[in-house]
Amino acid sequence: MKYLEDFSVGQVMEFPPRTVSEDEIIAFARDYDPQPFHLDKEAAKQSLFGGLCASGWHTAGMMMRMLVDHMIGKYASMGSPGIDQLRWVKPVFPGDTLHLRGEVLEVKFSQSKPDRGVITTRYEMTNQTGETVLTMQGKGMYARRPAQG
Amino acid sequence: MQYFEDIQPGAVREIGATTLTEEAIIAFAKQFDPQPFHIDPVAAKNSAFGGIIASGWHTAATVMRLIVDSAIELEASLGSPGFDDLAWLKPVRPGDTIRARMTCIDKTPSRSRPGIGSARFLIETFNQNDELVMRFTSIGIMRFRIPAKH
Numbered sequence: 351m352k353y354l355e356d357f358s359v360g361q362v363m364e365f366p367p368r369t370v371s372e373d374e375i376i377a378f379a380r381d382y383d384p385q386p387f388h389l390d391k392e393a394a395k396q397s398l399f400g401g402l403c404a405s406g407w408h409t410a411g412m413m414m415r416m417l418v419d420h421m422i423g424k425y426a427s428m429g430s431p432g433i434d435q436l437r438w439v440k441p442v443f444p445g446d447t448l449h450l451r452g453e454v455l456e457v458k459f460s461q462s463k464p465d466r467g468v469i470t471t472r473y474e475m476t477n478q479t480g481e482t483v484l485t486m487q488g489k490g491m492y493a494r495r496p497a498q499g
Numbered sequence: 500m501q502y503f504e505d506i507q508p509g510a511v512r513e514i515g516a517t518t519l520t521e522e523a524i525i526a527f528a529k530q531f532d533p534q535p536f537h538i539d540p541v542a543a544k545n546s547a548f549g550g551i552i553a554s555g556w557h558t559a560a561t562v563m564r565l566i567v568d569s570a571i572e573l574e575a576s577l578g579s580p581g582f583d584d585l586a587w588l589k590p591v592r593p594g595d596t597i598r599a600r601m602t603c604i605d606k607t608p609s610r611s612r613p614g615i616g617s618a619r620f621l622i623e624t625f626n627q628n629d630e631l632v633m634r635f636t637s638i639g640i641m642r643f644r645i646p647a648k649h
Binding site: 383385405407411423429434 | 530533534552554555556559560563567568576577578579580584585587
């Protein structure tokens, strides 16, 4: 298990890519974001996106899964206070392969709760042609390494 | 998000509500946020949260559904470029009923694309005890009802 102390400012993280299918896009949209351009291929063709595309919340969820599998899950995570900024820069289409890269901007030890602290990280998600599809700056809370007894 | 002309800065809409079951919380988290305090009741009990809590992304996606169901004119909506200042203020637990309040902050017509505009909304999410559990500022892009007027 890794702790807050194991993060360092400037640390860069690369994550294994993930491909998203049309079925996944439609299943997510049915449950959480049933707008025509996320659900219906024909309607989506007429939209500004030009074709069926993933709900931005689905893209964010896929990013979260990449983070939990390859970063957050290896650390003593205590959840997240929030997200400073998220931008859906370009649509994510069926068959797209998403690449994620993150950089730690700040590591802050809590003054009031000495067992924990918060990191600020910036992420960029790109597709298979190198276009940026999502950027996010967010916070994560982590436990400090317990004192050795 | 109505048509651009219909959006009134300062206008408030009350949206919802819906109840999150433990089953739905765990199902979402297994797919997108499989941290122990979202998927494992025993581990969650021993965590700082004292029990299963919903992934913050699940809370956000659930609010999106509430907004799509009651506050979006599907013909008008053109999607969203993102959001700012999202804060997960209190855990959402199984059985909690959440609702949202959507307050329009401002609206701006597009300078480059006639017939299109954007608006910013403060989205506040409350639980059944009227505690604020999540807050963010969302940006929506929408059509003008009458493109020629622009």
